[in-house]
Amino acid sequence: MGCKQATIAVNSGSNIDEQYGCVVPPIYLSSTYNFTAFNEPRSHDYSRRGNPSRDVVQQVLAELEGGVGAIMTSSGMSAIHLLCTVFLKPGDLLVAPHDCYGGSYRLFDSLSKRGAYNVIFVDQADDHALKQALAQNPKLVLIETPSNPLLRIVDIQYICNLVHEAGALAIVDNTFLSPVLQKPLDLGADLVVHSCTKYLNGHSDLIAGAIIAKDPAIVEDLAWWANNIGVTGAAFDSYLLLRGIRTLSARVLLQQNNAAVIADYLQQQPQVKKLYYPGLKNHPGHDIALKQQKGFGAMLSFELDGNEQTLRRFLSALKLFTLAESLGGVESLISHTATMTHAGISAEARTQAGITDSLLRVSVGIEDSQDLIADLDNAFQAAATR
């Protein structure tokens, strides 16, 4: 029907119950389904393979990303693992960003060491390095933009063209922006992967993942393997995820507006040594972001001027920003990269990636922006006084 994102998020899959006319799709918890007679199965036989609650949210996810089908999985990691299982055999090559999500890095690193497939990590903003990697005949290329935690941005359309010339498939991890702000399939990607745990659900109360594809044969293959290895999402999580998606557009736009106000404040704050936010004109990915994103998103990171004591004073004075990992929920979160999300990476590798010990990452929520700024202001004062 060609509706816009906000309409799809609210309307898709509603009013489908014929028995009672439920506006909200019912939740189907049954693990199994009776056969109408000998050798006469219904549309569903067992909930690992197919579940009506999961069907609905998969349809909505596919529409939001502009794909033909989606697979909802038990986590973002199981979605990424499923993609590798389907497309990579021993000896096949995966090209991944050098600064990809830590869990993805660990998955590729550990499984390649066991011979499941080969992986090269490359800085995809480095044209020469990217082309060198693509010359090695990869099967799959993972793109992640904006990246975590420095919000590095790469050109999806440009990279997808190179990937296709190399005869590979391009996957974009769209977790950091959600389909409201970026539509990778429209930019040439073959597949989109999400941690639905983040913006799509938006309420920090479930773990789930999704893959969206634009080729029906690939959707069918992914669905077969998802059932085969048993990584499909649960009925209750499907229900919760759909409920979260209903407010996706409203949430993301509010979060993005708040992030812009906070970035503006942080830019004028003398205790901020460095600010990473794609909305800044001097951010290296600003122009690409303008071209391929519908907004600058609600994630930012900054370096606090000072030592560990300064950091401790700052973090313990915050009342509205919770010190926690994850992102994309309605509540504002702050995390210390070196000891939290990137603690598994060596200090040397962190330094090489530009991640200092004073880097803080913020996922901006939907609270009142003036309250958030007052909270930050108070924490900066606490950090400065001993």
Ligand SMILES: *Cc1c(COP(=O)(O)O)cnc(C)c1O
């Ligand atoms: C969180 C995250 C994942 C992993 O998803 P889980 O739902 O935690 O398994 C993958 N990619 C990105 C970019 C993420 O932020």
